[in-house]
Amino acid sequence: MGTQIPYTQLFPRDQSSLRPCTGLLCLATRLEIAPKSGITGTCMEHQPMGKSFSTHGIPLFEMTAQPFPTSPEDTDPRLLEALRILNQISNAINRIGSDDATHDDLSLQLIVESAIRVVPGSSAVIYTYDQSTGEFEKESRVSAEPEGRKPISALNQPDDAPRPNGMGMRTIQRRHRSFSYEEPxxxxxxxxxxxxxxxxxxxxxxxxxxxxxxxxxYLHEERQFTRLEQLMLDNFVNQAAMAIYHARRLAGVRRDLIRKEEELNQLRRAGLLISSRLRLEETLDSILQLALEITNAQYGIFRLLDKNGEYLVTRAVSGMHLERPLVEKLPLNGNSIMAHVARTREPLCISDLRLEPWSKIYYPLDSNLEMRSELAVPLINASGRLEGVLNLESPQMGAFSEDDNHMLQSLATYAVTAIQEVRLLDALQEAAQLLISQPTQKVLDRLCAMANDLLNTSSSAIWLTNETAEMRLAASDGPTPNFPEAVKQNNALLIPLGGEAGALGMFGVFNAGTGEGRAVVRSEWDKKVLACLANYAALAVQNESRQQALRTTQEQHWTAETFAAVGDISANLLHNMNNKVGAIPVRVQAIQDKYRQMLEGDAYLANTLAEIERSAADAMQIVQENLSHLRPIRMEKVNIASRVADAIRAIQVPTGVRIETNALADLPMVIAGGQSLTFVFRNLIENAIAAMNGNGSISITGAAAAEWVEVLVTDSGPGIPPELHNQIFELNFSRTGTQHGKLGFGLWWVKTLMTRLGGSVTVESDGQHGTTFHLRLPTVEG
Structure with a gap:
């Protein structure tokens, strides 16, 4: 065991072995006994008593507890002054960057002033140092002079900056303090x-x-720094280093905040550019100019992917001194950096275009200009669709930083937003034009194609709700499942038509298949886009319904006015015909009475007169029956089943024809004219018998909805070709000729009477397997 010696008496002869204490927040010094052995020490407060220090197994000493002197006469006044000064310096450092701090150099000024107080007669100077450049910052000089010495004026700045080969640079390189008397x-x-x-x-x-x-x-006398002065200066050194470091960190934070604020302002500008321009080229050009300004790049180009996904097409280009910019389209699978970025969908920052592999695939923006660095980012929307590539170039090597990369990606996001909004606006403008110029079916078909294009999906479909609340497929683009299967798919996005769920139908997009199809991204943008298209689909359906109702109303009004006028004409016509044709039987009877004996001897002449009399009577009957439909119809509650029965009884049904009625007795009452409705059914049944050549079956089936009653009259005849479905309701149309007892108006009467009754009639037939007429009439409750 080494000799026990008090810590306060342990001072080495070699002052260079003193180091700051390793204890937390301790300003004392520690003793490094053998620097090469790795032994370190702490002050007495942080070193457990009885701790032995040794090297290479040889005991050196044992630290014992012996406190510093506590009596005032045993304490150096400079030590107490130094402690007070250290507290002031610590407080000044803590205030760096606060609102009440006057300047960041205040703490350094306090340190140099304190240093000359603990080293009497000295002067002190602090210079800051930039380790990244290896140079001292001359403008950072902070100094203090003792009392009585003339201070340095602002007009006469001292020329004492550290020399490249001077003591200061050597001290920095050694990372250890230096004394002039130890450096000959x-x-x-x-x-x-x-x-x-x-x-x-x-x-x-x-x-x-x-x-x-x-x-x-600096000392102005021939002496060395005392041990106590060195200890106190070591603490000032630590405080000065922390003050500079802390100030630089705060300055860096301020710079970052300013830069971030500038970036946010620039992004706000990008947002305003998008909202203030309607044309895509204008928006892209503005974003490109902003990108050049932010990154200090000199050249830039926007290329967007064409509709077929095969080429990158130039939509905006900008640069200084561009003579012949190469703006032709680039194949997506071609050998270029922009195509590479488009395929990989990853941003690319190239500091030197001369290096491989970039030198082999670089496609110059201008063949007369040499570019050294490039920054390119892909444009990918929220649905995962590649829209294009934004590319910047510079003739300087390493011109783009990581911050430039991030900023350009943010601008690319704004560009994608602009592209999506412009594409959506174009689609909605086209849809609006279709609504007023095209039939509903074409509108729905085009909306399905738009949905696939805008949302990057493989299939889309529109289902409409029918009278029985079932979804039927109305339009589609791509492979389409039935509605129950579409609802079960996770890879689908469905939006109701007409606001309420399933009110009019549903609009859905999805990707068919399990392996190749991209998952439908149910982002807010996708939902809003599909909702816009769904609203247009609902408008198309509602518009068709309203137009149909308007056409029906107009047709009913026109028909009513026409028949009112024709009714007056028919009454006059019937009166005149009664006078003229009614005279024929009277004349015949007079002839028969006057020439009775002659007629008895001439059978031919007697039969001829009898036929003239009968034909005149039949003609009057036919005219009265047909012209009676031209008069105003008295609307009343009518039972469908009874009117069908009346029509069947009025017809001579051939033995080869079988007529069946289904679900007619349970139908609700309808509003119609009884005689007119009987005539409609009679006309349809007679037409069916004629079409079947007196051999086949006829079924009359009823169905009730909320406001309508529908009656289907179906025959087993050869059917009516689809191209004749509209012609058969025209006046005087007939494929069989005028039948006995008819004026030849045919189905025109049926359509006209159904319109006057507030209903409708349509035909369904493929031209090969029979014909079905759909009659719809409003119910009493409706």
Whole structure:
């Protein structure tokens, strides 16, 4: 065991072995007995008593507890002054960066002033040091002079900056304090030598292995620094290093905050650019100019992917002294940096384009300009769709930083937003034009194609709700499942039409298949886009319904006015025909009475007169029956089943024809004209019998909805070709010729009467397997 000696008496002869204490927040010093052996020490407060120090197994000493002197006469006044000063310095350092601090150099000024107080008759200077450049910052000089010595004026700044080969640079390199009397090969700085300086102490200011400055202490007398002065100066050195480090950190934070604020302002500008421009080229050009301004790049280009996904097409280009910019489209699978970024979907920052592999795939923006660095980012929307590439170039090597990369990616996001919004606006403008110029089916088909294009999906479909609340497929683009299967798919996005769930139908997008299809991204943007398209689909459906109702109303109004006028004409016509045709039977009877004997002897003449009389009577009956439908119809509550039965009884049904009725008795009452409705059914049944050539079956089936009653009249005849479905309701259309007892108006009467009754009639047939007429009439409750 080594000799026990008090800690306060343990001072080595070699002052260079003193180091700051390793105890937390301790300002004392420790003793390094053998620097090469790795032994370290702490002050008495942080070193457990009885701790033995040894090296290579040889006991050196044992630390014992012996406190510092406590009586005032045993304490050096300078030590007490130093402790008071250290508290002031610590307080000044803590105030660096606060609102009440007057200047960051206040703490350094306090340190140099304190240093000359603990070293009487000395002067002190602090210079800060930039380790990244290896140079001292001359403008950072802080100094203090003792009382009685003339201070340095602002107009006469001292020329005592550290020399490249002077004591200060050596101290920085050694990371250890230096004394002029221990460095015979280095002389005192000429400026201070001229002022009578005899000795200099130079202390490195080091924090976290980083040199941040130097503290010079100049003596104007021939002596060495005492042990106590060195100890106190060591603490000032630590405080000065922390003050500089802390101030630099705060300055760096301020710079970062200012830079971030500038970046946010620039991003706000990008947002305003998007909202203030409607044309895509204008928006892209503005964003490109902003990108050049932010990154200090000199050249830039926007290339967007074409609709087929095969080429990158130039949409905006900018740069200085561009003579012949190469703006032709680039193949996506081609050999270029922009194509590489598009394929990998990752940003790329190239500091030197001359290095491989970039030198082999670089495609110049201008063949007359040499570029050395490039920054390119892909444009990818929220749905995962590649929109294009934003590319910047510079003739300087390493022109783009990581911050530039991040900022450009932010601008690329704004560009993607602009592209999406412009594409959506174009689609909605097209949809609006389709609504007013195209039939509903074409509108729905185009909306499905738009959904796939805007949301980058493989399939889309629109289902509409029918009278039985079932979803039927109305339009689609791509492979489409039925509605129950589509609802179960996780890889789908469905939006209701008309606001309420399933009110009018559903609009859905999805990706078919399990392996190749991209998952549908249910982002807010995707939902809003599909909701916009769904609203247009709902408008198309509602518009069709309203137009149909309007056409029906107009047709009913037109028909009513027409029939009112024709009714008056028909009444006059019937009166005149009664007068003229009614005279025929009277004339015939007079002939028969006057020439009875002659007629008895001439059978041909008697039969001819009888046929004339019968034909005249039939003609009057036919005219009365048909013209009666031109008069106003008296609307009343009508039972469908009874009117169908009346129509069947009025017809001579061939033996080869079978007529069946289904679910007619349970139908609710409808509002119609009884005689007119009977005529409609009779006309349809007679047409069916004629189409089947008197051999086949006819079924009459009823179905009730909320406001309508629908009656289906179906025959087993050859059917009606689809191209004739509209023609059959035209006036005087007939494929079989005018039947006996009819005027030849055919189905025109049926459609006209159904319109006057507030209903409708449509035909369904493929032209090969029979025909079905759909009759719809409003119910009494509806």
């Amino acid at each position: 090969d280095i002389d005192v700085h000429p400026y201070h030598a001229a002022l009578g300086v005899k000795a200099v102490a130079c202390f490195p200011l080091i924090v976290a292995e980083q040199a941040v400055g130097l503290l010079y202490i």
